[in-house]
Structure formats: structure tokens, C-alpha cells
Amino acid sequence: MNYSPHHHCDSFVLEEDRFHEECGVIGIWTTQDAASLAALGLHALQHRGQEASGIVTFDNHNFHVHRGLGLVGEVFADPRIISNLPGGKAIGHNRYATTGSTQLRNVQPLYGDFEFGGFAVAHNGNLTNAQRLKQSLVRRGCLFQSSTDSEVFIHLIAVSLYDTVIDRFIDALKQVQGAYSLVALSKNMLIAARDPLGVRPLILGKLPSIEPSQSWVIASETCALLSMGAEFVRDIEPGEVVIINDEGLRSIKPFSCTSKRFCIFEYVYFARPDSIIDNTSVYDARKRIGAELAQESPIDADVVVPVPDSGVPAALGYAAASHIPFELGIIRSHYIGRTFIEPTDQIRHLGVKLKHSTNRVALKDKKVILIDDSIVRGTTSKKIVEMVRAAGATEVHLRIASPPTKFSCFYGIDTPTQEKLLAYTHTTEDMRQLIGADSLAFVSEDGLYRALGEKSRNKKQPKYCDACFTGDYPIPLIDHDASLAKVK
Ligand code: AMP
Numbered sequence: 001m002n003y004s005p006h007h008h009c010d011s012f013v014l015e016e017d018r019f020h021e022e023c024g025v026i027g028i029w030t031t032q033d034a035a036s037l038a039a040l041g042l043h044a045l046q047h048r049g050q051e052a053s054g055i056v057t058f059d060n061h062n063f064h065v066h067r068g069l070g071l072v073g074e075v076f077a078d079p080r081i082i083s084n085l086p087g088g089k090a091i092g093h094n095r096y097a098t099t100g101s102t103q104l105r106n107v108q109p110l111y112g113d114f115e116f117g118g119f120a121v122a123h124n125g126n127l128t129n130a131q132r133l134k135q136s137l138v139r140r141g142c143l144f145q146s147s148t149d150s151e152v153f154i155h156l157i158a159v160s161l162y163d164t165v166i167d168r169f170i171d172a173l174k175q176v177q178g179a180y181s182l183v184a185l186s187k188n189m190l191i192a193a194r195d196p197l198g199v200r201p202l203i204l205g206k207l208p209s210i211e212p213s214q215s216w217v218i219a220s221e222t223c224a225l226l227s228m229g230a231e232f233v234r235d236i237e238p239g240e241v242v243i244i245n246d247e248g249l250r251s252i253k254p255f256s257c258t259s260k261r262f263c264i265f266e267y268v269y270f271a272r273p274d275s276i277i278d279n280t281s282v283y284d285a286r287k288r289i290g291a292e293l294a295q296e297s298p299i300d301a302d303v304v305v306p307v308p309d310s311g312v313p314a315a316l317g318y319a320a321a322s323h324i325p326f327e328l329g330i331i332r333s334h335y336i337g338r339t340f341i342e343p344t345d346q347i348r349h350l351g352v353k354l355k356h357s358t359n360r361v362a363l364k365d366k367k368v369i370l371i372d373d374s375i376v377r378g379t380t381s382k383k384i385v386e387m388v389r390a391a392g393a394t395e396v397h398l399r400i401a402s403p404p405t406k407f408s409c410f411y412g413i414d415t416p417t418q419e420k421l422l423a424y425t426h427t428t429e430d431m432r433q434l435i436g437a438d439s440l441a442f443v444s445e446d447g448l449y450r451a452l453g454e455k456s457r458n459k460k461q462p463k464y465c466d467a468c469f470t471g472d473y474p475i476p477l478i479d480h481d482a483s484l485a486k487v488k
Pocket residue numbers: 269310338340341372373374375376377378379380381413414415
């Protein structure tokens with residue numbers, strides 16, 4: 001195995017395990033320049049993780065790895081890095097994690113040498129029993145290199161008593177609980193797997209290839225395909241394991257049938273709007289949420305203004321449904337990172353100012369309906385409402401294209417602890433006052449489900465994982481019993 005030079009050195013600080021990670025994954029089986037294609041795919045998935053990126057390739061003899069801290073464009077900026085990643089098979093990963101664990105040793109894909117050869121894994125999601133599994137693996141002598149929950153896959157595979165790679169992989173899957181969309185690479189195959197509820201997305205695509213062998217792509221979202229010149233084939237099903245090798249593709253379903261619970265917040269905010277998930281366009285879904293919001297919480301106003309970029313599709317839907325003109329009253333700078341990822345509250349405040357500025361022409365002397373996708377801590381909304389007023393708006397009515405976020409996510413979306421969620425500690429009226437809006441309304445849970453083609457939210461069997469809004473956690477939070485007790 002060749003380790004490419006890292007441009008950040010790896011210093012180990014002992015830290016508590018942190019399990020809040022947002023990620024994007026890519027897998028490629030077989031094409032020329034797999035590493036450059038993987039980098040293109042990761043670039044299109046940059047919104048899923050901006051702190052670190054990595055690619056592992058296999059050239060039929062050796063595995064090669066490069067991982068680094070930063071954006072994809074930074075980590076793979078030097079063309080020599082890609083040329084040091086030869087081979088037609090690759091997996092890649094983008095990662096965003098809370099500050100404590102931003103260290104090179106946590107950057108994926110993770111790689112291990114096994115009796116059967118090298119094996120690399122990239123994971124999107126969060127396991128809810130990783131700490132418990134880790135304790136028993138450590139007792140059995142496994143030495144953990146990182147503090148990510150994903151590393152338990154590597155050790156479970158290593159200690160499995162099964163013979164074949166795929167049997168060991170499934171053995172590992174059967175022991176973990178939580179949300180996972182995985183890609184893994186051995187010398188003989190590319191594997192893709194999705195947890196039984198299909199909480200995080202994962203799709204299959206095809207690259208143009210010289211027959212007879214097919215070139216396959218696995219990606220978190222369809223938006224990666226276009227940039228790789230690949231075609232969409234289908235979603236990987238919840239609970240499905242897809243095995244791709246030189247003979248082709250086969251699918252196994254090692255789990256008994258459960259009803260799926262895809263993450264509704266992917267439609268609200270997280271996925272890229274040009275992605276199609278489970279036959280539903282994210283962009284259309286967001287517009288429909290905006291239309292529901294207009295129906296549920298109408299208000300007389302002169303303009304509908306999105307908080308860019310996250311509020312744009314919902315604002316388009318709200319404007320169309322309410323027949324109030326859509327205006328770009330706030331302009332977003334694309335040259336600074338997401339405010340959300342800045343570590344301290346002070347910097348977060350500063351970040352919002354750097355990121356957004358007002359377009360007075362569209363706001364002065366206007367009654368404004370301001371649309372955003374969600375309120376987490378409330379920092380963004382408070383700052384933006386202040387800015388819109390300072391630009392001369394006579395009224396500011398805030399409409400949010402999701403229900404109040406009252407519960408932390410333990411399945412792979414980074415949310416702060418519950419105490420920091422404004423909607424957990426405040427009523428809507430208290431939030432309105434704190435944010436300084438003339439009125440504040442959230443789309444209802446049923447409205448959100450209607451936007452996604454359901455009649456309403458089926459309380460007994462909701463179609464989606466909506467735990468961040470409802471506290472209905474579909475996968476037991478084994479490592480988080482204390483937090484579960486708190487929310488119930
Ligand atoms: P806040 O200032 O904490 O209320 O941030 C709310 C904004 O952050 C929302 O309008 C979203 O655009 C964005 N956001 C929501 N959830 C996340 C997340 N998990 N990661 C990054 N950004 C987020």
C-alpha cells in the first residue's frame with residue numbers, strides 16, 4: 001500500500017467519541033482514471049461534507065490512498081496526487097464532523113489489511129451502537145486508530161469467523177445498528193450497502209464503457225452522476241447489498257423486510273436540489289413545501305424573499321402559490337464557507353454577516369415574507385431579519401419550510417445538542433420575539449408530508465425518518481440511552 005504525502009500532518013489528541021458526521025460517498029468499478037472521476041464525483045457531493053476528503057484506488061496489484069483536510073479541490077489540488085492514485089477501481093468520501101474530531105486519522109475511506117487482502121470502507125450515516133460494539137472489540141484486542149463510529153466496520157470484518165469477504169461484510173452489517181450508506185473496495189469487488197431503513201441516500205449509476213465489462217458508479221446522490229458523465233440506473237434499496245465485480249452486478253437482501261424510513265431532512269435541506277431521491281426531485285419537493293407553507297400560513301405582503309441558497313426553492317413555491325412576487329432581497333457570497341460549520345457562536349454571528357448582504361432595491365418600504373428551510377440555533381434568522389429591517393423593510397414575516405427542529409439527529413445529520421435547538425427551548429411566539437420578526441410560522445408535519453406526496457403523516461407508520469421534528473426515533477439509540485430518556 002502506498003501512502004501519498006499528506007499536506008496536513010496528523011497529530012493525535014485524545015478526545016471523546018463524537019458521532020455527528022455528515023458525509024458523501026463515491027464508488028467506481030472499473031474505468032480509466034478512476035481517481036479523477038471519484039474526485040469529480042466528490043466535488044459534486046461537496047455539500048455533504050466540507051472538512052475532509054479521501055480516495056482509495058486499486059490498480060489490480062496495490063491499493064493507494066490519499067486523504068486530507070479541506071475541500072475536495074484543496075485536498076486534490078496538486079495533479080500529482082491524482083496521478084499517484086492509479087487504478088480503475090476507487091472509493092471516495094467527503095466528511096464534515098464537529099470540531100473535536102477534525103483530524104486526519106478520522107478521514108475516510110478507512111483502510112485495513114486483512115487475510116484476504118486490502119479492504120477500504122467509506123461510510124455515510126451514524127451508528128447508534130458503535131460505542132457498545134467498540135467496547136467489546138477493544139476488550140477482544142482490537143486497536144482503534146480513529147474516533148469515528150465507521151471504524152467498527154473494519155474491526156467487525158477483521159474478527160468475523162466467516163471466510164469470504166462478503167460473508168464477513170454481512171456479518172458486520174448484522175451487528176451494527178444505525179444509519180449507513182456504505183461503499184467498500186476489496187481487490188475483487190466493490191460493495192455498496194444501505195441500512196434496512198434506508199435512512200441515508202445511495203444510488204447506482206453506469207459509466208459509458210467499452211464492452212464487455214460494465215463500468216459502475218455508486219454515489220450518495222444523483223447530482224454526482226452528471227459531473228462524472230454517468231447515467232442514473234436506480235436507487236440502492238434499503239437493506240440491499242450490491243456486489244460489483246468483473247462478472248457484473250448482483251444484489252442480496254440479507255435483512256428481513258422492514259418498511260423504509262428515508263431521512264425527510266435530506267429533502268428539506270441536506271441533499272442538493274438537483275438530485276432525485278426515490279423518484280422524487282429534491283427541487284420539486286422543496287417548491288411544494290413552499291406552496292404548502294403559503295397555503296397554511298398566508299400573509300399579505302409585497303415580496304417573497306428567500307434566505308439563499310437554502311430557502312430558494314421553497315420561496316419559489318411560496319411565491320407561485322401566493323401570487324406574491326419573488327425577489328432576491330438577500331445576496332449570498334459564495335466565497336466563504338457555510339456559517340453553520342464555524343465553531344463558536346461569536347464566529348457564527350460574524351459568518352452570517354460575511355455570508356449574506358441585503359439588496360435594498362428589493363426590500364426598501366416593502367412588506368417582506370422571508371423564507372428559510374429550517375431554524376436550528378436561530379442565529380441565522382435573527383441576523384437576517386435584522387438586516388432586512390435595516391434595509392428598509394416595513395414588515396418581516398418569517399416562514400420556515402420545515403416543522404420546528406426540536407430533537408437532535410443521531411443518524412448522520414449534524415445537529416447541536418437538544419438544549420441548543422431554539423425550538424426545543426422556546427415556543428414559536430418566544431422564537432418570533434427573539435428573532436425579531438413580525439410573524440413566524442413553520443410548515444406543519446402534515447404539510448411537509450403532503451409536499452412529499454402523502455395525504456398526511458401516518459403516525460403509526462410514518463414514511464420518513466422525521467425524528468428531528470417529532471422525536472420519533474426509528475432506530476434504537478443504544479449508545480445514547482441518556483439522551484433518549486431526555487427526549488421522551
Ligand atoms: P441556525 O443559525 O443555527 O438556526 O442555522 C439555520 C440554518 O443552517 C438553516 O437555515 C440551514 O440553512 C442550515 N442548516 C440546517 N441544518 C444544518 C446542518 N445539519 N448542517 C449545516 N447547515 C444546516
